[in-house]
Amino acid sequence: MERDRTLRAEDLGSVGLVGPARFEEIRRVAQEFAVALTADMAALIDPAHPADPIAAQFVPSGAELEIAREERTDPIGDERWAPVPGIVHRYPDRVLLKPTVLCPVYCRFCFRREVVGKQPAMLDRPALDRAFDYIRQRPEVWEVIVSGGDPFVLAPRRLGEVVRRLDHIPHVAVIRFHTRVPVVDPRRVKPPLIQALAAEKAVYVVLHANHPRELTTQAREAITRLSRAGIPLLSQTVLLRGVNDDASVLEALFRGLVALRVKPYYLHHADLARGTAHFRTGIRAGQRLVRALRGRVSGLCQPTYVLDIPGGYGKVPITPCAVSAEAETGKWNVEDGTGMQHAYPADPEG
Numbered sequence: 001m002e003r004d005r006t007l008r009a010e011d012l013g014s015v016g017l018v019g020p021a022r023f024e025e026i027r028r029v030a031q032e033f034a035v036a037l038t039a040d041m042a043a044l045i046d047p048a049h050p051a052d053p054i055a056a057q058f059v060p061s062g063a064e065l066e067i068a069r070e071e072r073t074d075p076i077g078d079e080r081w082a083p084v085p086g087i088v089h090r091y092p093d094r095v096l097l098k099p100t101v102l103c104p105v106y107c108r109f110c111f112r113r114e115v116v117g118k119q120p121a122m123l124d125r126p127a128l129d130r131a132f133d134y135i136r137q138r139p140e141v142w143e144v145i146v147s148g149g150d151p152f153v154l155a156p157r158r159l160g161e162v163v164r165r166l167d168h169i170p171h172v173a174v175i176r177f178h179t180r181v182p183v184v185d186p187r188r189v190k191p192p193l194i195q196a197l198a199a200e201k202a203v204y205v206v207l208h209a210n211h212p213r214e215l216t217t218q219a220r221e222a223i224t225r226l227s228r229a230g231i232p233l234l235s236q237t238v239l240l241r242g243v244n245d246d247a248s249v250l251e252a253l254f255r256g257l258v259a260l261r262v263k264p265y266y267l268h269h270a271d272l273a274r275g276t277a278h279f280r281t282g283i284r285a286g287q288r289l290v291r292a293l294r295g296r297v298s299g300l301c302q303p304t305y306v307l308d309i310p311g312g313y314g315k316v317p318i319t320p321c322a323v324s325a326e327a328e329t330g331k332w333n334v335e336d337g338t339g340m341q342h343a344y345p346a347d348p349e350g
């Protein structure tokens with residue numbers, strides 16, 4: 001398989017990822033949601049493994065056509081906070097800038113699956129100008145999160161222009177990129193892309209990775225190229241049934257990331273995107289996993305378990321609480337990493 005090739009729905013049969021019995025199912029899913037995976041990710045899939053965690057993330061399944069009642073077309077309420085095209089302004093001090101809706105892969109659980117991979121793929125020049133004007137006119141915007149789609153699919157020249165324009169806005173202190181490219185399409189992380197990220201302002205890169213097998217030799221090299229350029233790296237992971245809802249899988253992933261100088265930042269509870277019920281765990285199951293991790297790995301390896309409240313009300317931590325107060329005495333009970341309870345004194349008066 002040529003390594004720079006992107007596979008579409010119609011290619012999955014010819015590379016042996018799905019058999020003829022599933023062609024019709026794949027065709028129907030592809031009419032509804034974008035389908036693509038990189039040759040790197042396709043090569044990681046074991047076609048003989050019926051529940052391969054990499055295949056589950058990228059190869060469409062008929063289960064996506066089953067829409068649960070609670071699922072939404074805009075699960076985290078982006079539209080509600082979109083004052084101009086390409087901008088989501090949900091929190092006062094930061095905005096999301098989405099210059100493209102293209103991705104190198106289309107994750108089957110994507111929270112923006114109704115928009116990614118669709119047309120128009122890029123913000124055109126006037127829309128991009130309006131988006132920058134919006135940021136420029138709001139001195140309260142301290143941080144700009146460049147997302148999408150995946151901003152690292154932009155040509156380095158265009159990416160560099162985004163960085164330069166944000167760098168010139170005096171009140172923007174932090175430029176944060178959210179990307180899956182270093183993991184799923186690591187060959188794109190070449191010197192021109194890294195040079196495009198150079199700025200006076202702080203530039204952070206947040207990688208999306210869900211399974212330790214995604215940290216291939218090529219991905220590790222790409223991540224190392226970014227960290228050697230002095231770019232602080234964080235990661236986000238989506239908790240996915242059948243992919244990583246296992247403490248030892250999450251442990252291996254987070255240890256792998258930290259060893260690559262990537263700080264696990266968020267573990268997302270899967271959003272209520274249409275056709276993704278087969279990926280969602282319960283919150284209680286997620287909390288059990290987080291509790292299990294607490295006993296196994298250092299704080300450096302522990303992201304914050306978060307839920308984006310459906311409807312656009314923002315992200316909140318849903319990490320299990322290790323302390324509870326006795327109602328009568330105010331004394332605290334504290335749970336350690338093994339589940340043992342310990343007493344801690346009540347709060348001082350006043």
Ligand code: SF4
Nearest residue numbers: 103106107110149180
């Ligand atoms: S890379 Fe991110 S935005 Fe793109 S399909 Fe995957 S989850 Fe969605």
